[in-house]
Amino acid sequence: xxxxxxxxxxxxxxxxxxxxxxxxxxxxxxxxxxxxxxxxxxxxxxxxxxxxxxxxxxxxxxxxxxxxxxxxxxxxxxxxxxxxxxxxxxxxxxxxxxxxxxxxxxxxxxxxxxxxxxxxxxxxxxxxxxxxxxxxxxxxxxxxxxxxxxxxxxxxxxxxxxxxxxxxxxxxxxxxxxxxxxxxxxxxxxxxxxxxxxxxxxxxxxxxxxxxxxxx
Amino acid sequence: xxxxxxxxxxxxxxxxxxxxxxxxxxxxxxxxxxxxxxxxxxxxxxxxxxxxxxxxxxxxxxxxxxxxxxxxxxxxxxxxxxxxxxxxxxxxxxxxxxxxxxxxxxxxxxxxxxxxxxxxxxxxxxxxxxxxxxxxxxxxxxxxxxxxxxxxxxxxxxxxxxxxxxxxxxxxxxxxxxxxxxxxxxxxxxxxxxxxxxxxxxxxxxxxxxxxxxxx
DNA sequence: ACCTGAACACCGTTCAAGT
DNA sequence: ACCTGAACACCGTTCAAGT
Numbered sequence: 001x002x003x004x005x006x007x008x009x010x011x012x013x014x015x016x017x018x019x020x021x022x023x024x025x026x027x028x029x030x031x032x033x034x035x036x037x038x039x040x041x042x043x044x045x046x047x048x049x050x051x052x053x054x055x056x057x058x059x060x061x062x063x064x065x066x067x068x069x070x071x072x073x074x075x076x077x078x079x080x081x082x083x084x085x086x087x088x089x090x091x092x093x094x095x096x097x098x099x100x101x102x103x104x105x106x107x108x109x110x111x112x113x114x115x116x117x118x119x120x121x122x123x124x125x126x127x128x129x130x131x132x133x134x135x136x137x138x139x140x141x142x143x144x145x146x147x148x149x150x151x152x153x154x155x156x157x158x159x160x161x162x163x164x165x166x167x168x169x170x171x172x173x174x175x176x177x178x179x180x181x182x183x184x185x186x187x188x189x190x191x192x193x194x195x196x197x198x199x200x201x202x203x204x205x206x207x208x209x210x211x212x213x214x215x216x
Numbered sequence: 217x218x219x220x221x222x223x224x225x226x227x228x229x230x231x232x233x234x235x236x237x238x239x240x241x242x243x244x245x246x247x248x249x250x251x252x253x254x255x256x257x258x259x260x261x262x263x264x265x266x267x268x269x270x271x272x273x274x275x276x277x278x279x280x281x282x283x284x285x286x287x288x289x290x291x292x293x294x295x296x297x298x299x300x301x302x303x304x305x306x307x308x309x310x311x312x313x314x315x316x317x318x319x320x321x322x323x324x325x326x327x328x329x330x331x332x333x334x335x336x337x338x339x340x341x342x343x344x345x346x347x348x349x350x351x352x353x354x355x356x357x358x359x360x361x362x363x364x365x366x367x368x369x370x371x372x373x374x375x376x377x378x379x380x381x382x383x384x385x386x387x388x389x390x391x392x393x394x395x396x397x398x399x400x401x402x403x404x405x406x407x408x409x410x411x412x413x414x415x416x417x418x419x420x421x422x423x424x425x426x427x428x429x430x431x432x
Numbered sequence: 433a434c435c436t437g438a439a440c441a442c443c444g445t446t447c448a449a450g451t
Numbered sequence: 452a453c454c455t456g457a458a459c460a461c462c463g464t465t466c467a468a469g470t
Contacts, residue, residue, distance in 0.1 A: 043444080057454055064444085118387065164402065167402065191416070192414060192416055193405040204398060236435090272434095273435055279464090280464080
């Protein structure tokens with residue numbers, strides 16, 4: 001409420017002792033790999049072992065497992081920004097839109113941790129929300145182009161995009177090894193459903209900015 | 217491998233002592249309600265308390281928590297069968313299809329336990345698979361009518377339906393209280409994407425019958 | 433036969449003792 | 452200042468003792 005933390009990560013990186021700084025990095029790297037491979041279910045003991053530190057050290061840097069999850073998800077922000085840049089660089093409006101969707105869903109499907117990133121505790125974190133808001137502005141631009149060109153249905157909003165992308169990404173998790181490309185099939189259905197022609201009016205309106213309210 | 221269990225539930229209901237039979241029913245009812253409200257995360261202790269029995273009794277009737285989950289999901293089979301019958305009764309092919317999808321997604325979105333029913337351990341259970349196979353045959357019929365009438369895209373298979381339905385249902389879980397009707401919006405997108413006109417070819421092919429293989 | 437609750441194993445988290 | 456691992460709380464599961 002009082003001080004506004006402008007450093008994206010939130011963690012005070014000031015004056016960390018050399019070994020502490022290195023240990024923090026190790027834990028983050030270990031968690032990043034473990035989460036991507038096995039999802040958020042991996043125990044903290046396994047992560048600490050993988051990082052070569054005690055569990056106490058892990059919790060010193062990340063006071064809760066959720067905090068560690070947030071840190072890893074924020075790390076993935078770079079990839080999402082790249083997806084956005086790649087889409088914005090595309091001259092054809094429909095191509096730009098499909099590029100965006102394809103890259104988001106592909107990334108979400110292949111990274112188990114991103115596939116599970118829709119859990120309410122994570123979405124409720126203010127840093128994650130800030131990141132999402134930032135990305136939404138870029139998505140807005142892509143959608144505007146598509147609508148102006150008459151190729152994209154007019155009633156889709158930027159908030160719909162992460163919902164649709166995560167719906168596919170999350171559901172594809174169980175096909176990750178057996179049919180790793182299956183997400184393309186359902187993305188195809190959704191993309192056809194988002195075309196301007198032949199679209200039936202959508203009811204109800206898009207989700208509000210309070211993506212987290214209910215449940216937990 | 218040797219004996220084929222034809223009784224859908226699997227549980228031998230022979231000669232259960234009166235109190236045992238009643239306790240089993242109580243546990244199942246308590247679990248059914250608790251799972252629907254809070255999802256599979258509720259502790260067994262809470263379920264046992266709600267049923268008015270000791271945890272030992274719970275585990276006597278359902279040797280594992282997963283077993284209890286399976287029993288509850290199988291109980292929901294009746295509702296899914298009803299959905300199918302309602303759709304088959306619809307004369308208009310497109311109406312029949314939308315009725316089916318609407319009812320499935322509605323049920324999946326409002327029942328927290330069904331929303332989480334896609335976890336691999338559950339889908340791997342032979343009884344759940346048998347149930348799914350049975351339902352798929354009905355879905356097949358609905359799809360055939362839609363294709364024959366030229367209203368439904370020809371490359372959609374019955375296996376796609378539960379995948380698409382659960383994708384929406386699972387993702388809508390976090391909007392259950394804040395925007396309980398939001399699922400209609402995304403079902404709208406998907407339905408438009410499944411129309412015959414304006415459909416782009418789907419890649420890759422549908423998921424195989426081995427819905428569970430990888431991951432766990 | 434069946435019920436019960438104390439006991440066990442496992443995992444996230446804490447903290448007293450070390451350097 | 453920071454690291455460590457033993458200790459704690461919690462939850463699924465087991466089992467010896469009861470009826």
